[in-house]
Amino acid sequence: MLIQPLQTVLQNAPSLSTGLPTLDSILDGGIRRNSILEVSFVPGAGSEALDLILNVVLEVLEAGERVLWIQMGSLFPIRKLVQLDRxxxxxxxxxxxxxxSSLAELTYLFSNKLKKQPRGQDQKYGLIVLEDLASLVNYSFHKLTKTFTKRRAVVTDHNNNLEAEKKLGISKVRLPRNPYSAADRRLHFLQELMLMVSSYNRTHNSVSLLCGPLNTTNRKVGKSNVTQTILQPMLGSTGVWLHQIADRFVIFKDWCRTNESAGLQVLPHIAVQANPRNPKTPHPTKVVVFSRSREGIIEVSTKGRNMDPETSTERKAGSEAEATTQPDLEGSSQSR
Incomplete structure (x- = not known):
């Protein structure tokens, strides 16, 4: 029996191509099997994010595997898919x-229907796309908060006090840590969902894609009362469930000078964070430029510009004209 290191086994494992050579190189050969990827996009770049996802879908279909598309917001883009030459x-x-349409249905799907699925080659799904998962999660727990309000009892986020109306004879009651508040329920659900998705991926050698828009939120700057608008990952940047995410993509648009064009063009970019599991540890973010074609998406070569923000000389020189506006994958964004 030959015993090999884990890193060697991972490198030799078959991967799924994204259709972009540079992106596959960043991912060490492509999307690893048995993994979960998060594909987010800034407002206005949803169509380009869909182009990337459909490109991965075509790679799976051309390999003879099946695709499961779970729609929780918009409909499956069948018209956009059939227009591609591939x-x-x-x-x-x-x-x-x-x-x-509900979290209960999603849980039942992974805990029963897919879990009891035969392991045959004709039955398994090589790719599972969970479209707009964050919207369903946020909407469901918003309804839960409203349910607490209708019951005339609300668990506050800061001190976990149960505040009842005065006509009930109780103004404020100090409670111990409540494990069933809306925020804790959300965190617990995400953790259980990621475990179920990871279990299916390991059993059937599949890949799962979570896609949705970035969330806009506000935070204080230092100790002052000044607030800053930032973009966060669609399901948040912290949590135990984050250890199940292998890679994180963010799709955005920016000006770019290409070899095919003498002037500047607005092209979609992919910001890749190869390992988001530990938010406290900085990980280099790579950027890949692509464009749309009849075949799907194609990579665009840039002219006289290093798209790696870690080694870009233009950023070190402080060039404002060519600075790229990229969302920070840790939960913040740079502004022009």
């Missing part, structure tokens, strides 16, 4: 689309 009619038989 798509063929028989590929529709390899795609299954499921509509989920």
């Amino acid at each position: 798509f063929h009619g028989p590929m529709l038989d390899q795609i299954a689309v499921i509509t989920i």
Whole structure:
């Protein structure tokens, strides 16, 4: 029996290509099997993020594998998919689309339907796309907060006090740590969901994509009362469930000078964080530029510009004209 190091086994494991050579190189050969990826996008770049996801879908379909698309917000983009030259009619038989309207349905899907699925080659899904998961999660727990309000009892976020209306004869009661508040329920659900998705990926050698828009929130700057608007990952940047995320992509648009064009063009960019599991440890963020074509998406070579923000000489020189506005994957964004 040959015993190999874990790193060697991971390098030799088959991976899924994204269709972009530079992006595959950043990911050490492509998207690793048995992994979960998060694909977020800034406002206005949703169509470009969909182009990237459909490109991965085509890679799976061309390999003869099946795709499961779980729609929780918008409908499955069938028109956009069939317009690509790489798509063929028989590929529709390899795609299954499921509509989920509640967290209970999503939990039942992974804990029962998919868990009891046979391990045969014709039954498993090589790719699972969870579209707009964050919207369903946020909406469901917003309804839970409203339910607490209708019951005339609210658990506050800061001190966990149960505040009842005065006509009940209770003004404020100090409670111990409540493990069933809305925030704790949300964290517990995400942790359980990621474990179920990871379990399916390991059993069937699959890849799961979580896609959705970045969240806009405000935070204080230092100790002052000044607030700053920032962009955060769609499900947040902290939590135990984050250890299940292998890679994180953020799609945004920016000006770029290419070899094919003499002037500047607005092209979609992919910011890649290869290991977001420890937010306290800085990880280099790579940027890949791409454009849309009839075949799907193609990589765009930049002219006289290093798109790596860690080694870019233009950033060190403080150039404002060519500075790229990129969302910070740790939960902040730079402004022009």
